[in-house]
Amino acid sequence: MPAGQEKCKQVGVPLPRASAGEAMRARILETTDRLFYRRGIRAVGVDTVAAEIGISKRTLYNYxxxxxxxxxAYLERRFTPIPASERSPVVQILDAYDRVGRLFAxxxxxxxxxxxxxxELADPTHDAAKIALGFKERRxxxxxxxxxxxKAKDAxxxxxxxxxxxxxxxxxxxVRNDAGMAAVARKAATTLLAAAGVKPASAPTRRRAKA
Amino acid sequence: MPAGQEKCKQVGVPLPRASAGEAMRARILETTDRLFYRRGIRAVGVDTVAAEIGISKRTLYNYxxxxxxxxxAYLERRFTPIPASERSPVVQILDAYDRVGRLFAxxxxxxxxxxxxxxELADPTHDAAKIALGFKERRxxxxxxxxxxxKAKDAxxxxxxxxxxxxxxxxxxxVRNDAGMAAVARKAATTLLAAAGVKPASAPTRRRAKA
DNA sequence: AGCTACCTACACAGATCTGTGTAGGCAAGA
DNA sequence: TCTTGCCTACACAGATCTGTGTAGGTAGCT
Structure with a gap:
């Protein structure tokens, strides 16, 4: 869904302002992401978003x-593709737990x-629910x-x-405000992997997670 | 925190209306629970709660x-004591997963x-956050x-x-709208328990969950 | 210069929300 | 009967929210 095109009414011009529109759209989504995610979707009004960016509410509603x-759009932007990795499958799995732990910390x-x-939306018919489902399923x-x-058993x-x-x-x-829960989950994951016949990468629990 | 007392100003009367006040309080909390839980705290206004009960908003604010x-109060009411059980510890643990599965179904x-x-509240200083933490810790x-x-290892x-x-x-x-995830979690729990040297009750995965 | 597209500032409609103020009804008990 | 306490109905203040309407400014392109 390319933005900045539906405004141009097919006049044949090579979209001179398209990049400017894209940049504005990106700015809006950046700030929206920060506010919606940190403070909550329902807690943040459109006025707040526009004021934080430094644009008028009218402009925001133009995009x-x-x-x-x-x-x-906020949730679609969060739905980024998973980057491919050269590392072993088990390491990639266990890294997922380390990553959320690091992010929380x-x-x-x-x-x-x-x-x-x-x-927050409490509406199963909302598009957000579909996007959320898609995200969970993809993972x-x-x-x-x-x-x-x-080669795990019962993958x-x-x-x-x-x-x-x-x-x-x-x-x-x-809820607990404790990044350590990621390590606890990682340990459980290691146990489950071992029970499925998958060997852990190196040490079973500890892993160097500098920075 | 007994309700209906702080209104009586210690005049010596044996709280003639205390039970009526308690009943009203219970009615309010019942409806509040249903609405807050199903539709969301922020989505439900005080007007809606009062109207659903059939009382005036003024009365609600008296309680x-x-x-x-x-x-x-809604969260405190959800924070009910865990009923004691005669059944084996392992069964009690695995029953927790069955229970949430049944409730969702x-x-x-x-x-x-x-x-x-x-x-929803997105405020770590709110009392709700403390209650939530207490609940998780108790479980x-x-x-x-x-x-x-x-006698599990590393309990x-x-x-x-x-x-x-x-x-x-x-x-x-x-998110997935699928009660089956409870059984998936139960299976993982069984694996973890087995790895900790705890034998499952009868069959390892399947369990009769009629009704 | 003139045109066009985009932007801002600002007001506003209309809905919703929390919380209060007021006047009066009604039932129980002294 | 009279008082007291609780209830209702209703209006309202004041804040907030989504979304729109309007007038005017500005920068780039022809």
């Missing part, structure tokens, strides 16, 4: 027709944005693919278990 | 001085009320006690892992 559209994690949106399939590569079920562990760790970090 | 107080579960409150300690009884760490699994299952049920 997004409604707050709902802004919410959807760096005060960059306030729960899962998709889960938060589902909770589960990613886990499953890695488990197949690692399908185990992928779901590992996904549950990851979401549980995020929730517990939020 | 609870603010919406925040109502939120706190019966459409009586829309995430964890404590986690939802933390997410972890309950798991730990049961694990000690079951302390395992209790945290099982708690993460339970919260993860609740989150995933909410």
């Amino acid at each position: 997004f027709p409604s707050k709902d559209a802004l919410v959807v 760096a005060d960059a994690l306030r729960g899962c944005p998709f889960v938060n949106a589902v909770t 589960r399939l990613w886990f499953r693919e890695l488990l197949v590569q690692a 399908d079920s185990l992928a779901g278990q590992l996904a549950i562990l990851l979401d549980g760790a995020i929730v517990q970090m939020l | 609870f001085p603010s919406k925040d107080a109502l939120v706190v 019966a459409d009586a579960l829309r995430g964890c009320p404590f986690v939802n409150a933390v997410t 972890r300690l309950w798991f730990r006690e049961l694990l000690v009884q079951a 302390d760490s395992l209790a945290g892992q099982l708690a993460i699994l339970l919260d993860g299952a609740i989150v995933q049920m909410l």
Whole structure:
């Protein structure tokens, strides 16, 4: 969905202002992400977003027709592709737990944005619910693919278990305000992997996580 | 915190209306619970609660001085003591996963009320955050006690892992709209228990969950 | 210079929310 | 009967929110 085009009415010009429109859109989404994620979607008004960016509310509504559209764009922007990795499947899986732990410790994690949106909006028919479902499903399939590569027994079920562990760790970090829950989940993941016949990378629990 | 007393100003009367006040308070909290939990705290106004009960907003504010107080009372009411059980520790633990699965299948579960409150209010200093933390900690300690009884290895760490699994299952049920995630978490719990030297009750995964 | 597209500032409609103020009804007990 | 306490109905203040309407400024392109 390219922005800045629907305004040009097919006049044939090579979209001279398209990049400017894209930049503005990016600025809006950056600030929206920060505010919606940190303070909550319902707690942040459109006025606040516009004021924080330094633009008028009118301009914001020129880029997004409604707050709902802004919410959807916010979640779609969070739905970034998983970067490919050269490392072993088991390391990639266990790294997922380390990553959320590090993010929380760096005060960059306030729960899962998709889960938060589902909770805040409380409307299963909202597009946000579909996006959240898509995100969870993609991660589960990613886990499953890695488990197949690692020749784990019952990769399908185990992928779901590992996904549950990851979401549980995020929730517990939020409520307990303790980044250590990520390591606890990681340890459980290690046990589950071992039970599925997958050997851990090096040491079973501890791993150097400098910075 | 007994209600209906602070109104009586110590005149010596044996609280003639105390029971009526208690009943009203209970009615308010029942409806509040249903609305806050199903539709969300921020989405439900005080007007809506009063109208649903069939009382005036003024009366509601006679029992609870603010919406925040109502939120706190709502969460405190959810913080019920864990009923003691005669059954084996392992069965009690695994039953926790079955229970959330059954509740979700019966459409009586829309995430964890404590986690939802933390997410919706987005304020770590709110009393709701403390109550939520207390709830999570109590359940972890309950798991730990049961694990000690079951002579599990490393009961302390395992209790945290099982708690993460339970919260993860609740989150995933909410987002995926699939009660089956409870059984997935249960299976992971069984694996973790087995790895800790604890034997499952009867069959390792399947369990008769009629009704 | 003139045109066009985008931007700002600002007001405003209309809805919603929390919390209070007031006047009066009604039932129980002295 | 009279008082007291609780309830209702209703209006309202004041804040907030989404979304729109309008007038005018400004920068780039022809």
